[in-house]
Amino acid sequence: MSPAADDPRPPVRLEAMDHDNDGRKYSPSAGRNRQDIVDALAEELSPAGDLLEVAAGTGEHAVLAAERLPSWTWWPTDRDPDALTSLRAWASQARLPNLREPTHLDIQGSWPLEGRCLDVVFASNVLHISPIETAEALFAGAVRHLRPGGSLIVYGAFFLPDVDPVASNVQFDEELRASDPRFGVRELSDLTERALARQLLTPTIRPMPSHNYLLRFATRI
Numbered sequence: 001m002s003p004a005a006d007d008p009r010p011p012v013r014l015e016a017m018d019h020d021n022d023g024r025k026y027s028p029s030a031g032r033n034r035q036d037i038v039d040a041l042a043e044e045l046s047p048a049g050d051l052l053e054v055a056a057g058t059g060e061h062a063v064l065a066a067e068r069l070p071s072w073t074w075w076p077t078d079r080d081p082d083a084l085t086s087l088r089a090w091a092s093q094a095r096l097p098n099l100r101e102p103t104h105l106d107i108q109g110s111w112p113l114e115g116r117c118l119d120v121v122f123a124s125n126v127l128h129i130s131p132i133e134t135a136e137a138l139f140a141g142a143v144r145h146l147r148p149g150g151s152l153i154v155y156g157a158f159f160l161p162d163v164d165p166v167a168s169n170v171q172f173d174e175e176l177r178a179s180d181p182r183f184g185v186r187e188l189s190d191l192t193e194r195a196l197a198r199q200l201l202t203p204t205i206r207p208m209p210s211h212n213y214l215l216r217f218a219t220r221i
Contacts, residue, residue, distance in 0.1 A: 023089030025082075029125065030060040033210070037124060037155055038065045040206060040214050044153065047071055049119030052145075054107055054138065055126045057083050059090030066099040073098050075118075077105035108137040113145045121146060124155040127191070128172075131182035135191060139198040143219060152200065152217040155208065157185045166211045188215070 018026040038061065045051075048071035056062050056076035066074045076087050076099070087102035105111060121142040127135050142152040157169050165185075173185040192202055195217050206214040 019086070020089075022093065023085055024093065025058040025086035025089075027058045027060060030058055033124075033155075033208075033212070034061050034064050036209050037061060037214070038068050040208065041065060041122070041153070042068055044206070044214070044216060045069065045072065045120065049073070050117065051075065051120040051122055052077060052105075052113075052118050054105065054121060054123040055079070055083075056087055056102065057124075059083075059087040059102070061124060062087065062099060062102075063090050063094045063096070066094065066096045070096075070098055073100060075100045076102045078102065079104060079106040107141055108134065111141050111145060116145055116147045116150075118145050119147055119150045121150075121152045122155075123153075126156070127154060127186050128156055128176055129183055132186075132190075132194075135186065136194060136198075139195050139200060139217070142217070143198050143200060146219045148219060149221045150219050152195075152219075154215045154217075156212060158188045158191070158213050158215070159185055160188050160205070160213070169211055188213075191215075 020026075050073045052075040053062055054077060056078050059076060062074055062076040065072070076091070078084050078087060084102050084104060091099050091102060103112060121138070123138060126138070138154075139152065146152065157172060159165050159169070159173075169185055176183040176185065188203075188205075196202065199220055200217040201220065203215040203217045206216070208214055
């Protein structure tokens with residue numbers, strides 16, 4: 001994801017991606033964490049609903065989730081043309097009735113949605129490779145389009161209050177800031193303050209492998 005809608009630079013990529021001749025791409029990090037993420041979502045989500053995935057990347061998470069959660073309609077989106085190509089190739093191969101056509105979405109622009117039509121907005125590994133304005137836009141868009149009682153769920157590395165950060169996340173934060181000073185592992189306290197200002201609730205926190213977390217910001221009912 002690039003820092004802003006009018007930024008001419010391509011979306012940041014922190015890893016090399018393998019690809020098939022059919023257009024599908026494979027992300028090493030997605031390969032490592034997609035099962036853990038989908039397992040957690042299967043426990044966190046209600047029996048059925050509509051979920052929009054922001055910055056869905058290669059499409060590996062979306063396909064696995066749609067397979068695992070057949071009662072959920074999964075709407076994958078991204079702003080990167082290469083990612084959309086991979087998303088569409090994965091969707092074409094999977095042929096899952098609950099996996100919708102991948103759609104272009106720049107969360108700092110207008111969302112192509114009408115009203116409060118979603119039960120969940122999900123974003124994986126987005127907030128640390130974008131400026132803080134992206135978090136603001138994500139909170140604002142989620143509030144506009146989530147049904148009452150819906151949730152914004154985000155996955156990634158975060159610094160928690162009163163928890164000593166692990167060395168690997170400190171190093172990761174330094175690498176991110178060296179690539180772009182607007183990037184970095186986010187402080188949960190700062191994200192929570194911004195979410196509360198957008199009328200979201202204080203998040204629940206689910207520890208995940210490799211010192212990551214799944215944060216769930218619910219909307220007010």
